[in-house]
Structure formats: structure tokens, C-alpha cells
Amino acid sequence: MAEAGFFFNSTCQRPDRNAPPSAHTNISVHSQAQPVKHTFKRPRPRRAHSKSRPSTGYQELSPTSNSTTDQPSLPSPTGTSKDPLFSKGGGEHDRMFLSTPLPDYKHAANQTIKTRAQAQAAQAIAQAVRKSSSNSGGSGPKTAKNAVADAASGRIEYMQGRSSSISENTTATGSGSSGRLTEITSSDGHSLSAKPFTTRNGRRYLRDTTVTYPLPCDLQELHRQTLRTMLLCQIFNGPICSPAFNNKPPKRVLEAGCGTGFWSVMCHRYFSQRGHNSISFTGVDIAPLAPRVRDDHDMNWRFVQHDLRRVPLPFRDDEFNLIMSKDLSMILSTHMQQALMDEYLRVLKPGGTLEIWDGDHSLRMLLPHAPPSTKEEEDDSEDEEQVYTNAMGTYTLTPQTPLAAPQNQYLMDYNLWISKALEARGLTPMPCTTMRPILLQEIETLEEIDYRRLAIPLGEVRWEREGVGGAVTQGTNGGAISSKGKSRESDRRMLTVGQAALRRTALQTVVQMIEALEPLLRESSGKGQDEWDRWYGNMMTDLLKNNGTSWGECLEVGAWWARKKKTTS
Template identity: 55%
Template sequence: MASSENWNPSSAEGSIAASSASGSTKMSIAAKPFIIRNNRTYINEPTLLYPLPVDLAELHRQSLRTLMLFQLFGGPTTAPGFSNKPPSRVLEVGCGSAFWSMMCHRYFAQHGYSQISFTGLDIVPLVGSGLDQNWKPDKDMRWRFVQHDMRRTPWPLADNEFDLIMVKDMSLSNSMRDPQQFFEEYLRILKPGGVLEFWESDHTVRMLRPHVLKTPAVVKADSDSDSDDSSEEEDESERLGAYAMTNNTPLSAPLNPFLVEYNGWATKGLDARGLSAVPCTLIGPHLLQEAETLTDVRSKRLAVPLSEIRWEREGVGGVVTKDGKSYIDSMKGKGKSTDAKGEKSRGKALTAAQAALRRTALETVVGMIQCLEPILREISGKSQDEWDNWNGKMMNDLLRDGGTSWGECLEVGAWCARKKLNLTS
């Protein structure tokens, strides 16, 4: 087992620890880690059942999603304990291209902390691989890659080794098929007082309806949250063009016909593989089930509209006045507001930054649909020509014709919990 002191920060690629996997998995991955299917590159391991490709197009989509979440969450972690003192040893589970680790390193380095040690764990090495030889961790980054099939436990990592474990976008891996097995490893290698954090997105699309934001964006499950801090975070989410989600947020099925079809196909296809299309509903309960070991469970869920919404431009929903009343209630009895030309006033248009963030969300959703083509085509029964025709119409409708203006949104979330300091055996 590689010691946590064996990092070589002067090396761009760092050290690579060999996997403890054995049998056919190790042999097939070692001999030929990638395979081409449907003109996309996949991990060459049939038993893995990971449905997404790992080519440059998909790595780019995942990087865009990561950048968007960095912006929405205000940095690489939502854990409040790291606002004053950063983590010293960080693990990215299923690191892929290690883009989150590199962005985390840069974030803390800009704040004067450049000696954080990072470890990436994955079944294949995508960092600096044949997929992109230029895609490597920063040269000043303390980086180590551990190649390992995470279905095989224990992982080749020491007990109590990390004070931050990031599990990002892992819902389509085997981690959700047997979450207890993975949680046992998370908690074994996490230091007492360390933080376990999840970032995830749902794989189906719902529609956000007009509403008034009244509840804090951050929900602390086991004690009262700071209302001032929560209100500030909610305001920041709105400023960026997203909406804080609570149990009272009104969401419904989308109106866009392409997304209606996609939702049905994706749900059936993922369910057949033992995967959930709505993983954001599962992570919080999994963390709360570990109450004997974890404390200070927090979550932040956001709905990111995929474009400007009609009711936003009309000033109908999502606006809170100073007295706490909705826009509609506050306008009752006051007549219709008009501008200098005597025309009815409308809600404010999106800023350039808000429009850019929503466009990023939309492009990552369209990219996700295209990545799931084999599953969606199988469930829908479409031939390749039929799929290509549907895909072309879908892209034109969503990307060019404003097909998400009714409120269709991407649902994302961050969850974190702290390992108790004094654990009884």
C-alpha cells in the first residue's frame, strides 16, 4: 500500500498506486483499458455497467458541469469548517480526469494554501491518458493517483487518511447499487472530524413552476441553521440565476415533448441497470442512516433553469419583496405598473452571467442525453436513422428554439457531513 507521505509534488502526474483488483477485471483493464462502441470510447469492463463514455466530449461535458457547480456552491466544498482552515489531505472518489481536484487545488492556492495533498481513485487512469496527453494535474500540485476497482474492498488506502472525501457524479457507477459497502470505506478512510461530501445531479428533467422563495437554501438536518448565512446563500443563488430548492418548491413534469420522451426512456433504461434517475433524493437519507458515525449533516439543493423562463420575464414568480409577499400579492390593488412608454412592466431580463450559467446547464443536459444514446435507443426501439432524426430535432428545439422556456431545469445538490471525533467501539 502506498503511504500518504509518498507524494512527489514536483511531478505533474504524481505516483500511481497499483490496484489490488484481481481476475478478469484487472486483466482486461490492464491489457486494454478502453473500447470503442457506437463511435464513443468506453471503459473496457463489461461487468462495470457504467453507461457513460469516457472520451474527450464527455470529459468536457463533465468539466463544464463541475465549473458550473463551483460557481453555484461558491468553491470546491460546501462544508463550513473549511472556510477558515482548508483540508490537508483530500480524496476524489471516481476522479476521472481529476478536474475537480485541479480546480480545488487552484482555489485554495489562490487563498494561500498550496500544500494540500490530493489523491484520485478510479478504475482507469484518465489523467494524462491516451485520451488527452495534455490533461495533467498542475505541476505544483501534490498529486497521487490510485488505480483500483472500487467494488473490491478494502480499498488500498489507509484508515483515517483524509479530512475531505469528495464523491462527485458517482450515481451512475456501482456506488449506488451497494451504497453500504462504499459508505463503510468512506468512513474507514475518513479522519475523525473529517468531511464526507457529495455533489450530484438528477438525470431526468422537471419543470420549475412560479413560486416565492421563503426557505433557506441550506438545510442543516441535525440542528438549527444560521438564518442570516442561509439567506445570503439563497440571495447568491438567485443572483446567479438558480433557485434554492426545498420540500415546498413546486416542480412538475416538463412540457417540452422531447424531454418528456427522454425522461421516460432514461428512467426505464437506468432502472433496468439498477441505477436511479433521481439520485438527489437518495444521498441525504444515506447520510442520515450513518448517524452513529456522522454528524452535522447539511445539504444545498438548487434548480437551474435551462433558459429564461416565461414567468420570470413577466415578473410572476420567484421574486420576494421586502415585506415577504410575492410579486403578485404586492401588486394587488395598485393597478398595472407601466413604463415611460405606457407599456406594461415586465420582470427583469437575465444578466449575461445568468444567461451563460443556464446555457452551460442546458448544454450539459443535451450532452447527457447524447451520452445515453445506447440506452435510450434500446428502450425507445428506434433504429439508428430514427435516433439521428430525433436527436437532431431535439437539439434544434432545446438549443435554438427556446424549448425550455416553460421552466425546465437541471436539479443539482451538495451534501456534506462530518465524522464524529469521539466514536464508541
């Protein structure tokens, strides 16, 4: 039950009330992450605070922090364990992601941006008064008055967000570097809203109603996305699947739809532990969620605020060695995918790599089968990859992998509703089936096209425990499916602590996504609030307490990559 404790007790890091507020983030501390527990209460209105205690407001997202205090991570068993997930045989880098902390969600000093602006204005006014009093005689009050008016005008303009871009030079640590640039740049020819978020149904969403993206942008959702990124880095054994950078790291990296930029941080840590610290990272997103990189961090990071639906992208031709596109299938409609692909190929340097990570939104069920056998040759890289996959308790998906519709009634309902809702928005509920064809149709520009697809069961599966050879499972029509033959002892599988924790984490991300999609699913299902609350509560009980995914329901994810052909002279 060690994994269950992690699953229900995950919390965000405690507030650091000494950290300065971020000018790039607008996340209320009232939006505390609740990874699984569903609440039927709407958010309480903010209470007025006394003058001695400023009201709550912005907090800084700092995934670059090394602090691990009170941060949830995939649990590590105590003492000596034979669990392949934690054994030293795989090397330190193979296990680093199990204990990698979530982003350091540091609370700012309790103040809103209005309070901050007023405080800065008051400080500017006081300085102006002191300066005018010391440098002028009888004209001092008039000069001070003019200074006060100028300062107030500037602060009001700051509060209204009239500036189209915010740039900040920060001093970098390390020798041979004069500084790093952290900036927010508005897209060319398009004015992004100074207030990009709005509150609906008690959650924070993008204000732009033309965006098809259905998920919220609050702290709870950012926690889920971070946990999902950690999960994918764990099962893929690192932040990059392409073998192109095994010996030589990329120089310039672009993360499209970066969100908080947590994948970039994971990639930076991955390469810095191998002695590569000169990589330049750029993140682009429509929402200003990415934090400022602190002066004491050695990551070369730049954030560009831009709507990916608007092409061309604000980057030069052949600018990046690696482009990562992760979990964008709910952002871009099918008719926009080709336009963005053309932009990827334009800004990707010849010889550079394009890598895409994503997962299906509809859920399917794994039927009884044994994982692929492995060879004994140590130099077989594919064999080593499969050994690691088996050690994770996951399954490699191939065209021969037996899959069927889920048996869990709640997941069947969810599949029906999410398919209907996404298709109405021009989005696909199963993007994994489209990624490879998209890359293959660029065969004139791309080479070395490859992929990995994995299925993560959402719990302990009956046919694993009973043995594949004699497993009996329920078919899609309610009948029984029995594989002939006597089950062998070697076919029976008992999950290790690490494997159970990984599957529990996958289930957590699925449950949290269903909760985040409540408005969309309610609209598609036609359920009222009370009816939805009953359905959701029963689903939680079935999935989390009654092992409702024991038939083999799984989360399907994949990674696809290709290299841009080098131009011939």
C-alpha cells in the same frame, strides 16, 4: 446573444505538439469535442501516415496547466457591468470560476504507443550497439546482438502492458520538498485490463461489460464533465460546500471516481489562492484517465487505479480529512452504495468531512414562484448564500418548491427512456432524493449533516419575464394554470448576461449527456438509427433554437455533507 456565441463556438485547446505523451492516457486526437453539434457521420478510419510523420495517438490531459489559450469558459462581459455575476462586490474568489479554463487537453507528438515503443526500442538498440562496439573487440557483434534481444524483449513487454502498476517519481518545485509521487496502482487482488477501453457506436467506452456505467470515456465526454464541474463550482461558490474548511484547509483529500481529476485541480487552486499549498490529493478511478502532474506544478497529486465496486478500498484507516464523491450515481448500483459508504467512513479521519455532489438524471419543471426573500443582516451566512443563489439566476430547492413534469415533449420522451434504462441497470434516475437518507442512517458515526439543492433553469422562463404574480403557464395535463393577483414590477425578471450564459451552459451539459447516452436511450426507446437521428435533430432545434425549455424545465443538482464524529477517549 453573447452567450449563444459561447455555446456554439466552444472548442478545445489547440494541440501542443512539443509536450511529451502521457503513459496514463489513451485518448485519440480524432475524438475532438463537439459540445453541441450532432454529427451523423461515423468516425473515419485512420489513414496511413508517411514515415516522416508519425501516426496520431496518445495525448496528455493536463488540467493543471495555467494556459487559457482557446479554452472555453463562461463568458465575461466586456467593459463595466452591473451584473452581480461579474461585479467586484462579491470578492475576487466569488468570480474566479467564471473564467477558470477547461483542462489543458494537450495533444502529444503525433504518435501511437506502438510507435513510441518502437522508437524507444530503436534508441535502446542503438545505445547497446554503440556501447558494445566501444567496449568489446571481436565479441562486440555478439554482445550487441544479446543487448538488442534484451532491449526488444523489454519493449515488447512494455507494449503488451504486462506491468500491473506504473510508478513515477517527479521532482517538485518549491522549498522543503524532495519530490512528489505520481503513480498508477492496480487494485489489490484484482488484475485490471491493460486495455481498459473499447470502441462502440463510434465512441470509446469501458471494456468491462460488468460495469453499469453507461457513459463513454472519450474526449467529448470528458469535455462535458469538465464543463459540468465548472458549472457546479460556480453555483456553489467554490469546490466545497461544507463550512468545515472555511478557516482551516484539509490536509489529505480523496476524490472518488476522479476521472481526469479536474475537481481536485479546482480545489487545489481554490486553497492555493488562499495561501494553502500543502494539501495532498489522491484520486481513485477504474479508468486511467488522470494525467501525470508535470514537474513544474506545485500540486501534490497521486492517482490510484481501482474499481470502486471492490472493497476494501486500497487506503489506510482514518487516512483522509476530506472525501469528495462527485457524480457517481451512474457508477454504483443501489445495492453497492452502502458498501462504499462503509469504506468512506473507514478511511475518513475522525473530524473529517464527507461531501457528495450529484444531480438528477430525470428533468422536472419549476412552477411559478418567487425566490426566497433575504434578510438585511450581514452576519447571516444563510442569507448571504441565498443572495448569491439569486444572483446566479438559480433557485433553492426546498420541500415547498413547486415542481412538475416537464412540458417539453422531447424531455418527456427522454425522461421515460432514461428511467427505464437506469432502473434496468439497478441505478436510480433521481439520486438527489436518496442522498440525505443515506447520510442520516449513519447518524451514529456522522454529525452536522446538511445539504444544498439548487435548480438551474435551462433557459429564459416565461413566468419570470411576465412576473410571478400574473404568470400563466401550462399545466401537466395541458390546461392552463394561472396564479391570482396582479403581477408586480418587482416580480418581473430579465436575465443578465451572466445568468443567461450560466443557464445556456447547463442546457449544453444536458444536450451533450443525451447525445452520450444514445446507445442506452435507443435501446430503451426501440428506435432505429435513422429514427433516432430524426428525433435527436428535432430535439436540438427545439431546445437550442426555439427556446423549448421556456416553461421552466430545469437541471436539479445538490451537495450533501457531514462530519465524522471524533472518538472519545
